[in-house]
Amino acid sequence: MEQSPLVILLIEENPIAAFRMQELLMAAQVAPRQMTWVTRLSQALQHLDGASCDLILLALPLADTPGMEALTTLQAHTPQIPIVVLLDADDEARTAQAIATGAQDSVVKGSVQGETMKRILRYALERHQLLQELRSMALGDELTGLYNRHGFFTLGQQQVRHARRQGQGLWLFLIALDDLQSMHDTDAWDHVLLEATDLLHEGFRQSDILARVEEHTFAVLATAVSQTTAAICMQRLQKQVQARNSQAASPAPLLFSIGSAYYDPTSPCTLDILLSRAEASLLMDKRTKARQQCL
Numbered sequence: 001m002e003q004s005p006l007v008i009l010l011i012e013e014n015p016i017a018a019f020r021m022q023e024l025l026m027a028a029q030v031a032p033r034q035m036t037w038v039t040r041l042s043q044a045l046q047h048l049d050g051a052s053c054d055l056i057l058l059a060l061p062l063a064d065t066p067g068m069e070a071l072t073t074l075q076a077h078t079p080q081i082p083i084v085v086l087l088d089a090d091d092e093a094r095t096a097q098a099i100a101t102g103a104q105d106s107v108v109k110g111s112v113q114g115e116t117m118k119r120i121l122r123y124a125l126e127r128h129q130l131l132q133e134l135r136s137m138a139l140g141d142e143l144t145g146l147y148n149r150h151g152f153f154t155l156g157q158q159q160v161r162h163a164r165r166q167g168q169g170l171w172l173f174l175i176a177l178d179d180l181q182s183m184h185d186t187d188a189w190d191h192v193l194l195e196a197t198d199l200l201h202e203g204f205r206q207s208d209i210l211a212r213v214e215e216h217t218f219a220v221l222a223t224a225v226s227q228t229t230a231a232i233c234m235q236r237l238q239k240q241v242q243a244r245n246s247q248a249a250s251p252a253p254l255l256f257s258i259g260s261a262y263y264d265p266t267s268p269c270t271l272d273i274l275l276s277r278a279e280a281s282l283l284m285d286k287r288t289k290a291r292q293q294c295l
Contacts, residue, residue, distance in 0.1 A: 008054065010059075068101050152213055173220045203236050
């Protein structure tokens with residue numbers, strides 16, 4: 001491959017099949033810079049929470065995850081990483097289902113040689129990059145590089161459906177920057193928005209959905225979390241903001257109001273309802289601060 005060595009996550013229950021895949025990649029001259037092998041979807045999700053990769057090789061089916069559920073779960077968890085599905089037998093229907101679900105390609109184990117595998121991986125990476133670029137044009141915020149409001153709803157609704165199926169909790173945070181209206185310098189405004197974007201990237205996980213949903217309001221949909229997670233997330237963010245504001249080079253303090261709402265899997269709701277609850281919480285926080293300033 002005419003590219004730097006890849007970081008690959010292999011999800012394969014069979015240790016012999018995992019060893020043969022590594023041999024195939026070596027024969028294809030796709031020696032990974034790093035290959036992580038796990039046998040369960042839960043292990044893969046845990047790994048992806050703490051590290052990223054260039055490509056996921058997913059052997060289906062998995063004993064702990066029926067049908068295409070592992071693929072849909074990975075897609076929702078890390079949509080930015082391309083997935084190639086590995087199948088035990090040549091099944092046209094299953095292949096079509098995998099592609100329709102979002103896999104970049106599928107391979108029948110033992111059916112391809114090194115050069116063919118090399119092309120499959122190259123095309124999978126190229127196709128995924130192109131789709132990501134096209135997707136970002138429609139779903140991305142030009143200034144911050146985060147999702148825009150349309151992107152937030154597109155991915156957020158998918159994530160809510162996934163949480164409902166899996167019985168997992170979600171936290172929705174709305175973070176509104178305060179006092180930006182007083183800034184008449186467009187460059188200064190943009191600088192503050194970009195600083196806030198960096199703080200959000202530092203404070204939340206790669207699997208969380210970050211978006212700029214209004215001119216100076218951000219949304220974060222934190223996935224697969226418990227009801228007690230909100231306080232930890234907000235404390236971490238507040239510490240980062242305080243550290244930023246204490247720096248002498250900071251032109252003006254970064255001030256924000258926060259609203260939050262929890263998606264309870266035992267009492268599911270739509271993303272629209274979750275957003276309205278977070279907006280009510282945000283308004284309450286703003287009113288509380290306004291009252292405090294008047295005292």
